[in-house]
Amino acid sequence: MNSELKAKYEARARVIKAMAHPTRLFIVDELAAKGECCVCELTEKIGADMSTVSRHLAVLKNAGILEDEKRGLQVFYKLRVPCVLNFFDCVEGVMQCSTRSQRGTSAGRA
Amino acid sequence: MNSELKAKYEARARVIKAMAHPTRLFIVDELAAKGECCVCELTEKIGADMSTVSRHLAVLKNAGILEDEKRGLQVFYKLRVPCVLNFFDCVEGVMQCSTRSQRGTSAGRA
DNA sequence: AACATACTTGGCTATTTAGCCAAATACCCA
DNA sequence: TGGGTATTTGGCTAAATAGCCAAGTATGTT
Numbered sequence: 001m002n003s004e005l006k007a008k009y010e011a012r013a014r015v016i017k018a019m020a021h022p023t024r025l026f027i028v029d030e031l032a033a034k035g036e037c038c039v040c041e042l043t044e045k046i047g048a049d050m051s052t053v054s055r056h057l058a059v060l061k062n063a064g065i066l067e068d069e070k071r072g073l074q075v076f077y078k079l080r081v082p083c084v085l086n087f088f089d090c091v092e093g094v095m096q097c098s099t100r101s102q103r104g105t106s107a108g109r110a
Numbered sequence: 111m112n113s114e115l116k117a118k119y120e121a122r123a124r125v126i127k128a129m130a131h132p133t134r135l136f137i138v139d140e141l142a143a144k145g146e147c148c149v150c151e152l153t154e155k156i157g158a159d160m161s162t163v164s165r166h167l168a169v170l171k172n173a174g175i176l177e178d179e180k181r182g183l184q185v186f187y188k189l190r191v192p193c194v195l196n197f198f199d200c201v202e203g204v205m206q207c208s209t210r211s212q213r214g215t216s217a218g219r220a
Numbered sequence: 221a222a223c224a225t226a227c228t229t230g231g232c233t234a235t236t237t238a239g240c241c242a243a244a245t246a247c248c249c250a
Numbered sequence: 251t252g253g254g255t256a257t258t259t260g261g262c263t264a265a266a267t268a269g270c271c272a273a274g275t276a277t278g279t280t
Contacts, residue, residue, distance in 0.1 A: 025122050045111060055239085075258090
């Protein structure tokens, strides 16, 4: 694999990696539903330390998935790319396909 | 976040996490193009140790994304869920949207 | 049977990640 | 100005991940 090709997959992986955490998936879903949320609201729903939530938001923002806007004391985050929701359809597809047909293999749950 | 909801996002994250590595994205792309590949062929293209490639394949398989079939000495892997390719369109969208100086909310593709 | 090939797994190390607490920053209001 | 609120960042530890080499397993060949 040459370095140009490698760079392409690394760039893709950076975006996908940013989504690869349950809390961050929850955030994306929540923002899709509400349009935007401040950190404190997400923090309350998630039930973790605000510093932890802030770090998750930073990961998503750095990946180009979210954007933020400060208004007064609060920072509001929203999705920058609506198509990320397609991930979920696909992921659900993988999971259903897995539970249906993975009886005989050693794979266990997805 | 109640435990049922949490479990839902953990399940999703498991699938996405499995994709969150450049080598594994390359594998998915390659399998989409070729239909199936044996480990040795992928190993050669990737240029890493075969044990490393084998571990990546196991990650994808455990997530329900690939299936394998042993034929003789070789093990052939193929995609189990074609829609994973939609990830890429979306990911490219995020990347393009990121590199363009942020302006509009309209992200070209769905 | 012995040996070769294709792959997986054990064992290890270096790196990254997630989480919390505490401290710093930014903004608002009186 | 001082004090309070919302958020980010520093510092740390525990856990997960990726990589290699070496050893193990399974299958084919002679």
